[in-house]
Amino acid sequence: MSRTEKDRNSDSIRGGFPGLSRQIDLSRRNPNDAPPWSLDTKFRVVGTDVPRLDGMAKATGVAVYPSDFRPKGLLYAAILRSPIPKGKVAELDTSKADAAPGVMAVAVATGKGRQIRYVGQEIVAVAAETKALAEDALARIQLVLDADGDFVADPIVDARKNLPAVDPLPQSLQEAGARGEKEVELAMAFETQVQMHHPLEPHGITAMFHRDGSLEVWASTQGTFMMQRSLAQAFRLPSRRVHVLTPVMGGGFGSKLQAGIEARLCAELAMEAGRPVHCFVDRRGQALAMGNRPSSLHWIRAKANSGGEIVDWEAQSYGFPGFAGSGRVAYPTFYRGVRRPRHRDIRGNTGAARAFRAPGHPQGFFAAESMVDELACRLGIDPLEFRLKNVDPVHHMQLKMGAEAFGWKQRFNKKPGTPDKASSMLRGAGMACTRWGGMGGARARVLCRIHQDGTVEVRNGAQDIGTGTRTVLAVVTAETLGVDVKRIQAHIGDSQDPAGPSSGGSTTTPTLAPAIRHAAWLAGQELLGRVAEQKRIERKELSLEGGKILKGGKPFLSFSQACALIGPEPIEAMGQRYRNWRGFSGGVAGCQFAEVEVDPETGLVQVRRILAVQDCGTVIDKKTAESQVIGAIIQGLSYALFEERLVDAKLGRVLGTDLEHYRIAGSLEMPEIIPILNKGCNGHNNTGAAGIGEPPTIPTSAAIANAVRNAIGARVHRLPLTPDRVLEVLDRVHGGKQ
């Protein structure tokens, strides 16, 4: 009996990691589901390096992004935004814009009498023959605003003043170091900045109403079906009359989950003009209105005993999401002793926060992991040893694995604050852990067709925000049927295909993979049925293994030979996403190690190396999974060192609204990045796959901050770790001698 057949018949599988596994009870599994993969499954394709199926098309510019799509008769939209942070629309007259050359439609977003809550709020959209004509027409709109001077653009300034007391800052290296005390109690404050959402492809859609009244949109979205539902609702159409297409898209990171106002305005303009309209937000609009990771403020009091155990933890946090959205934060509560903070959101008159790659986590983990690290430093215990004493078994295993691969012992600076003799740089190493859910499980269906010519078609309507959805479809199908990936034609990003999830919470792969496997498995079973029928043999004599049809366990037909028996009507199977059962763990775990070099003359931090150990259950495609880890680290590094939205509190305006002046890490800022996938099988669905898009961006800033602490001998409490802040701390603890 084959491995999979045996798994199917047994009531448990082995889940977890090679060195840390247990039997997973399958009694809650749906009996109609495909047999589950386990830690013992020997894969052919899954877990190998499969290049992204659409990689070449994307890299060579062949792929048509929603913002590239140019149907015949296309009009272009431009949006007038509020120049004031708070007030009311007193007068609004769009007649002159309506009459302007080339203008075909005008749509109002914020009408007379309505409230203005931030600079950048959408007021009117205009569609015209060219983008320039649309922009010219905006200038003709007569807008009178009733400005309210009583606004708060940067509420963190006041919140800072109201924090509970913290310990005085150390004035020397000696003060910042371990003082040989038996137990340590600290009270510290931490702060994180606003990180702007700047996906390479801006937010927007191209919309057109067909003659039959149905709506077709090419959308840069993280949720084709969410977009379909919102537009259907807005235009009182049944969902099936809204067709959303997202064959590829240029990044979302959480900010493209909702159908934004720009999408509704676009469809409205298209309806009025009776022509297709292209409405994509410009870079400035992106900076002002398309969301951000909100800033946060933390006060933490914690205590650790001489044994290196965290024995007390109390925290208060604040989030500053702008006029709407959530600023909540998450702490690493898998550390024994670390508790969630009391939290409060304080709103202000700037663009609203949106979900941003692991919402709330990088903020909270920076604060809490800094505190954990500081406890270790003050006790004089190696931060690795300290963490090992306080974490769960999975993190324990990963920390040891990572420390070994990173060379923690050699890289951790035993004399913080002392320059390297050869380079005169200050070197240090730091670490932090991560945890995330990402088990998936939303409803999804996948269609699998096997054709007479031996090709396999697999379809789901969900999009790919960059994690490689198309490739996941192909890999899971190829593995299940035992055929080559090249045989598979994967189709995604079309709301006329079977329903799939929005890409949020790192759930796309864990939601889709089980449905793909189910569809492919059903199709394979049906193929065997057809073969039995055609060859007039008993179905139960046949099995499908390694891409071959076996009869009585012996090779009988190749996959192509079997497909040739299908006839002109393809085999069609609809796979389902059954509910998760209790797997090895309810989430994924990981840890990161950073090595930095700090220039004592300038305070500039250069990250030299980051090593990540990351679990995502079953690794479907090693190449795209590693690419997620690398990308998450790059974004985390950029957050740690550079990105910071500047707001002028008096004007209530965001400054630096283009990519020329908003600092994002570039090629020369890149360290050596080593992703280590902690391969396992979570065993909570038939593939055991979990999410990986978000978890690896969570600990990067904390690991870098802890490495800077190890390099310079004292802590910088605020992100980003800009050179002026680093130099200020250096000068303080070295008495200005650096």
Added chain:
Amino acid sequence: MKAFEYARPQNLSQALEQGGTFKAGGVDLLSRMKRGTLSVKKLVDISALQDLRFAPVLKKGELWIGAGLPLARLLEAGPLLPQGIRQAAAGTATPQIRNQASLVGNLLQEKRCLYLLDPEISCLGNGGKGCPARDGHHAELAILEPSPCLAIQASNLAPILCALDARLFEFQGKDNLRSLRAFYQDWRKQGERPKLPLTHSIRIPAASLRGGSAHHEVRVKQSFDWAIATAAAHLVLDGDRVARASLWLGSVSDIPYQAKKVEQALQGKAPTDFKKALALLDSDFELHSPQQDWKRKMALLCAEKALRKSYDNAKEQR
């Protein structure tokens, strides 16, 4: 971006007949047009004019460099290119921008300030009143000879070319050899960039080719960023002592700043005295607030590094 006329003359005479705004690399110009802080009726693209793109060459004892030479090609020049120019060009932006950006385009880039660059903010720099940066974010703005508008000239080639007393050679006009130093002075006096006819080349006088030069800058990001501070030095030595010193700073004022007191103090001194001389520069800073303290430190650091490196370079040159 607003619609505009576009011409791309293939030779000099065609170019000289055209009226309009010249675009060489377009790095600064196009982003201003996109941002909406500049609208242009007619754009005359001079990037096809090979006459303006010649590599550094010695003529009549002077060093001539094509005004339209892309910075990447400037970096390919042999040892006749002063070290300071090479260092300044190498640090500019990114390889892609260095392929596109022209030498004179780098010198003519508009002043920088996050407020000034926002088309919706009215301030002194764009014809309005007051400087909102003074009550807001000014950590990266002027710290030496600050004008009422705190915007800075962030060209990283300007300080070294001023230090080497470079001239702009123009095609038209009677007095067609213009000192770069005077050009920036005029910019300050007029409150806006002086109109320039088509520029042929940058010319560095023979006297500046003696001795050693160096450029040093500090930027927050190493790829694609403007300098927080830049310093360029040119030293001519007499034995181990400084016979002539030139020290210019960039990104610290509305135009490149000449550290005259330091230059005078170094006259006849050995390099052990750099720190002492630089104390004179320190006393000239006019910080608007402590926000600018890091910038002040970096300006001093750049000045010291540029002096040391140019001293070493001068010794090598002998």
